[in-house]
Amino acid sequence: MSLSHAILGFLSKQPQTGYTLKNEHFDKSVAYFWPADQTQIYKTLDKLVEQGFATSKIEYQSDRPNRKVYSITKQGKVELERWLGEAIEPPMYRDPLLVQLFFSEFSDSETMINVLKSSRAKHEAVLQALKAVDLPVAAKCTDYEDLAARLTLELGLKSKQAYIEWFDEAITAISAFDKKRKRAAKAR
């Protein structure tokens, strides 16, 4: 399970709480390829402690709620390293849009084109957000950490660009098919 290992990764950088994991880490650096829910982060932290991969200490605070600070254990480090070398099966990507397209014969091409356009806009917005991320290009990275982050970003950019090219081709192809069909209907 990747969430456990992502948490172990962040705890390797420094001991911290579920709250900071969520707000300072998951919602920032890895959000675009591994978003994590607050509830699940807390549950997973519990599990990591059970498994002996992390320990927690309560830090009492007077003016704010107490914090539970988690640290990675030796066992946790071993487990993280093991997992980092594991060849994991690429996950299946399920996109409802493709299901809609596949069965769009039961709707009509105009509706389908609108659905495609609206989806294209959403992907475009994500692409723009990714483009706005401020990280040096791979060749200019001096830290390995930056290089790794840059490369994850790069895949996001490439995938989104591929998607957007595809949207344009798909919309054009469906429009063209539609015109052809209308011309044929007129000729009869």
Next chain:
Amino acid sequence: MSLSHAILGFLSKQPQTGYTLKNEHFDKSVAYFWPADQTQIYKTLDKLVEQGFATSKIEYQSDRPNRKVYSITKQGKVELERWLGEAIEPPMYRDPLLVQLFFSEFSDSETMINVLKSSRAKHEAVLQALKAVDLPVAAKCTDYEDLAARLTLELGLKSKQAYIEWFDEAITAISAFDKKRKRAAKAR
């Protein structure tokens, strides 16, 4: 939920059983963008009947197990059409590989490169499988059904190609970084 609607789509083409849905449809046409588990197909069929979107009739067979043939209802057709026009949020893609890459500073670059190479090979295999699918190019489709199927395939091809280009760039970038680092260490 897309599985329900994919089933409604297949039932629109013709009434059939859970068994044929799995073996003749899900495992073939839509397998690469919406694989479905047998157990879940049966569960979802029950749910569709409950919701009034499908009905079932038992067909008694003497030499083989009885079959439960499902048909879409009017309500089901209305629901499918409604869903086909819905603008659905693009799903989040979570790839453990990117988590591994992001935290690869806690392993070593050689290990990471091996993980990348092994993943690349798996993606390459899928790409080859997609290339082997026999469907006319979009411009030559005479049926709308073929066009829709072709376009879903096209996205798969494009995405995989983008992935593979990225793999090559990522592997090159990490190797280059590594050489630079080793040269710097030597110079000291």
Next chain:
DNA sequence: GAGAGCATGTAAGAGGTTACATGATTCC
């Protein structure tokens, strides 16, 4: 006085996977 920030949690549910059970027939 309202809302944001800090901080941790419970309960319930949706969607998907894995393992297992049954039992006849047909093909090698």
Next chain:
DNA sequence: GGAATCATGTAACCTCTTACATGCTCTC
């Protein structure tokens, strides 16, 4: 004799999401 095909299901589990609860402090 063993495997594949036909055909439907149950039980248990994992991951993730949504809604809700608590309560103090600081800022507008």
